[in-house]
Amino acid sequence: MNAFLSFTVIGVVTGAAYAIAASGLVVTYATSGVFNIAQGAIGMVFAYVFWQLVDVWHWNILLATLVVVLVLAPVAGALTEVLFIRRATGQAWYVSMVVTIALFVLLLFLADWAWGANLHAAPSFFGDRGWHLTSKVLVTWHETISILLAGATAVFLRVLLYRTRVGIAMRAVVDNRALAGLNGARPAWLGTFSWALGAGTGALAGILIAPILDNLSVLALTFLIFYAYGAAVLGRLRSLPLTFLGAMVLGLAYSYAVGYLPQNSFFDSIPISGLRESLPVVMLFVVLLVMKQGSIEGSRVRAFRESVDVAPFTRSLVTGVLVVVAMAIAVSFMSVGDVVDVGEGVALGIVVLSLVPLAGWGGQVSLCQMTFAGLGAFAMAHVDGGSFLGLLAAIGLAGVVGAIVALPALRLRGLYLALATFAFAFAMDNMFFPTNVAFTYGGTIHVNRPGIFGLHLASNDSFTVFLTVVFCLLAIGLLALRRGPFGRLLLAMKDSEAACVTLGANLTRTKLAVFALSAAIAGLGGALYGAMITQPGATDFASEQSLPILLLAVVFGMATTSGAFLGGISYSLVSTKVQSLAPGIPNLQWALTGLAGIGITMNPSGTVPYVVRMFKGRFAGQPQAVVDLPATAPAAMSGVAAAGTVAAVTPPSGTAAVPTSA
Amino acid sequence: MPSADAVTPPSAPARAGTALLERRQPPVIELRAVRAAYGRIEVLHGIDLALPAGMVMALLGPNGAGKSTVLKVTSGQLAPTSGCFHVMGRHVNGIAPDALARAGVCTIPEGRAIFPNLTVAENLRIMTYGGSSKREVEERAFARFPRLSERRRQLAGTLSGGEQQMLAMARALSSEPAVLLLDEISMGLAPLVVDNLYSVVSAIAAEGVAILLTEQFARAALAVADRVGLVSQGRVVAEGRPDELPDDLAAAYLGGLQAKGG
Structure with missing residues (x-):
């Protein structure tokens, strides 16, 4: 019974951290329309920053929390939006996702470079002290604070998104960005604000969840927060209550899996321990499959003009032969190491x-x-x-x-x-x-x-x-x-x-x-x-x-x-x-x-x-092709001289106007 | 109540006397030789247009003439490539649509100008960026469209087409604009609903708001318009009072107008 209570407490605490991370994802998605794959990496980086401030520079832990969650992370999130994400506005959906993947990769690199070499334990509030739920089950203050903060975050976000004008406007921007502008809201500013908010919640989740790991580790911590994606998806990236429910279920399932699934010898040929680790992700997969999908989107198709030539057969064949011949000649001049590099490439x-x-x-x-x-x-x-x-x-x-x-x-x-x-x-x-x-x-x-x-x-x-x-x-x-x-x-x-x-x-x-x-x-x-x-x-x-x-x-x-x-x-x-x-x-x-x-x-x-x-433009003497045109661009009308053009107006091409049908 | 003095240009020439200023009051919206393009495709080839204070002007013309593009320029959604865009006497080429909206230019764009995933009440809340309080907005909207009051907790996307357009028009009512830009508000709606919407337009016009509207089908628009501009091939080819329109031009551009008029 005590063991069960202990696992439940751990599960609720984990769920609380998931809930905060997932709600950050939901907020960013609901208010900027971008699913931030990098959310896990953001939480990881700020957990390290927090460790740096508290354990290395000996800041007061409360001050460090406030500075990280309310200042550093929001500023970083806002800068990210202004510098990178904003440019993806109005482009195909995967462009913004690719930007967040790139951000994810960059953050992994940075964290690995700065902190990856050594192992450290994450700082927690009040260390191991806490209060007794029963005589055998100790709930640390850190765990208590985590649960309380999750609740506070939930209430804060709910009120912000549904009761305040700025929150409603952020959701309005996702619905119809142009119309939000026509209403007088500032879409660009709102996007920046939502990223600041998302990064802040991500950082808070990172700080709270990090002590679960014995040692901070770039990948482990990132993927620990990544589990929260399952909760966000359960909330269909919109519903905060469902997201919180999903986070709690995930947290408890993870904790019970750790506690009750049989402990095999380390990564035996039967992958039980692997199953435990990947349980939240398996849940994410199942949720994705079971979840009802919206009907096929026909209305939001964007014309995404990509003028990519497809080489005709002979040209592709000739190019292929040339590439092979060039490679055969090139390898004979290269050192062994270079050949291996090129081959791997x-x-x-x-x-x-x-x-x-x-x-x-x-x-x-x-x-x-x-x-x-x-x-x-x-x-x-x-x-x-x-x-x-x-x-x-x-x-x-x-x-x-x-x-x-x-x-x-x-x-x-x-x-x-x-x-x-x-x-x-x-x-x-x-x-x-x-x-x-x-x-x-x-x-x-x-x-x-x-x-x-x-x-x-x-x-x-x-x-x-x-x-x-x-x-x-x-x-x-x-x-x-x-x-x-x-x-x-x-x-x-x-x-x-x-x-x-x-x-x-x-x-x-x-x-x-x-x-x-x-x-x-x-x-x-x-x-x-x-x-x-x-x-x-x-x-x-x-x-x-x-x-x-x-x-x-x-x-x-x-x-x-x-x-x-x-x-x-x-x-x-x-x-x-x-x-x-x-x-x-x-x-x-x-x-x-x-x-x-x-x-x-x-x-x-x-x-x-x-x-x-670029080459084609240069050699054909044509202006560079325009890459993307908005879907709303009306068909070119200049060439067609319609009936009844007023005589004072000379058609630019000099073609005769078609006579009026009357 | 928006009135003519709300539209008085802050930048009016100081040397001009009051009477002169009254007489030479610049149009609330003016386009001079405006060209505009989507990418490389130029759509407006030199639009000249002046919307005097308190007037209702209808832009008519065939499909693809550039009517909606004119409204995109005048609402700040598309910057002119050349020419001048003046609002209340100020040169504002390249102004952001949200800045223009806060300055009192209310635009109801083509299509259903609502946020489908927000409730009716939340849609109304967004309208408070125009400057009115939440209470004022709701009072005005619900007084004119009681149906919206019944549906205030409903997602706007689940409303019928007519109700959605009512919700969109509620912004024109509640934000007390100096200028109102309406793009094809009758599109896809039943004639009865269209009549209802245009009675709202006349009511707003009666309050002295300058209105620029586009319609592909002229009947409803001509009933409220003081002036008509005919747009074709990215130019304003004729402009005047509705009865001044040359018959042959009207026939050429507006198709069934005469049949309905006569």
Whole structure:
């Protein structure tokens, strides 16, 4: 009984912290329309800042709390909105999400750089002191304060959003930004305020939840707060009461799971302990699947003009041959280390390429491509890795799992789909990859390089050229697909699901097919990546690794195959070459990818289409193409001279006016 | 009560005598050779338009003529690429729509100008940014549209089309604007509802508010308009009192106008 009470107390406290973090998410989403993937990272960073102030600089703990929650975090949130998020206003929905993913990656990098090296315990209010619920169950003051603060936050947010004019106006801005302006509210200022509020609640949640961990850890703390996303989704990103209920259920479930699920030896082959860790994420996944989705959105379709050329077959073939030849010549001049870097880059490029049909053409964002890649590497290692069969197994396993993941996720759209895929990746991190069946905990497994058609591909040079050949074949095949009916259907689906349905297209089959295709390509990429580095481990395919992959795809041009190639290679080169210039800064490639991702608002189509356009503009002597036009832009009227133009007005083109019909 | 002196320009030339100032009172809204574009596509090719204080002006013209774009410019939602945009004698090119709204220019944009996920009461609360208190807004809105009072706790998105337009018009009533801009308020509504809305428009006009409105279908608008501007091809091609409109032009632009008028 005492044990049960203790677990209940811990559960309620955890739930309280989740509730605060989740309500921050809901507030940001409800008032700025942006789902802040980085919320967990914001909480983590400010938990570290809090630790820095209290334990290192010996501030008064109350003063530190006030400064962090009421000053530092809101200012940082407001700056984030002004500098980055605001630019995404009015662009496609995924642009703002990509910006928050980039922010997430950047914050992970910064925290790891500043605090990652050492382990510290998080400070808590009044240490271990507390009051006795029963003679055996002690409730610390920190826990008491957490619960009280959660309640206070709930009441505060409820009153703010539903009773005050500024709160109602913030919700109005999400509904109809232009109209809110016409009413006299200041939409830009309200967006800034909502981010300040979201960051403040995120920081408070981070401070309260951090003592649950024995030691502060960048990833563990981030993902601890990430659990709160499940609660926010249960509240459908709108309802604060439901969010609080969800947070409490999550907190209690987590606590009981820790207490009552059998304690196996550390990461035994039966992944029970992994199940415990990933329980909240599994709940997130289940909630997403069970939750009723809104009807298909037809009204809010935005014309998102992307002038991405699709190369005709001969051009793509010639380009492919040239790239392979160039690579074959290049590797012969490179040092061994450089060849390995480039080879890894090309293999990663194949994983990035898997996003081209899925996200670039089909508009379905996935945050678990590296997980599919990991499955590919796993299959390659276990099914006779030294042969063609291993590659087939990788393609097959990843494709089938991709379809299985997609099957329930088909009813989800946009943001929810992205969250479900991330939850899947996270569950695989905990329940499968670290087990002895797969990559073993903290260890690696050996993946042989395949020899195909009697060719020896064991050397780095030949394998890198082989990877380039595989990439080019895939790209040529995908482009052929893009020009065909399936490609058209994908683009139509991205533009308007409602229109596709009314035309009789079977979107379920289309989504399933493109998901399986994308997962299969990612699996192949993962198998080849594993073979390139020969000793892959679970961390190579961890869920957070999927985020830079998505950022690379977006930054270099999500709808282009050449962007995937350049993205993969530059990521690999940055993580070795540029890294060697600044050995003191860990994971520099995260910083650069994050920075590039944040800049996506300036050029949502990506780098490759931008450069192509620039060149075309220069050589054809035309002005640069306008990237996005508002959907409301009326059809060009200048060329059409309608009836009855007043004689005083000379038509600009000099064409004769059509005579009046009378 | 918005009145003519509310519209007196603060920047009126000091040297002018009062009587002169009265006579030369600038139009509340004036566009001079205004060009505007969506991206690279120019839509307005030099609009000249003056809305005198206390007048109701209807912009008529075929689909795609640029009527709504004129209203986008005059409400600050689209900055002119060239030309001058004056409000009460002040040059305000590039002003933000929210600043213009707080200065007394009330715009009811095309479509349902409401927040569907907010309740009726919350929609009314947003209208207080116009300067009136919450009580004033509710009193005025509910006095004119008792139906809204019955539905004040309901989400605005669940109202019928007519009720939604009533809610949108409540802002024109309650915010005591100096200028009212109405974009196609009759769109998609039953004739009876349209008549009701236009009776509200005349009531507001009777209080001396200058109104600029666009309509694709002229009948309802002409009943309340003091002046009519014909817009075509991004220009104002004719302007005058409704009865001054040349018959052939009216026939060309307004289609069934004469049939209804005669």
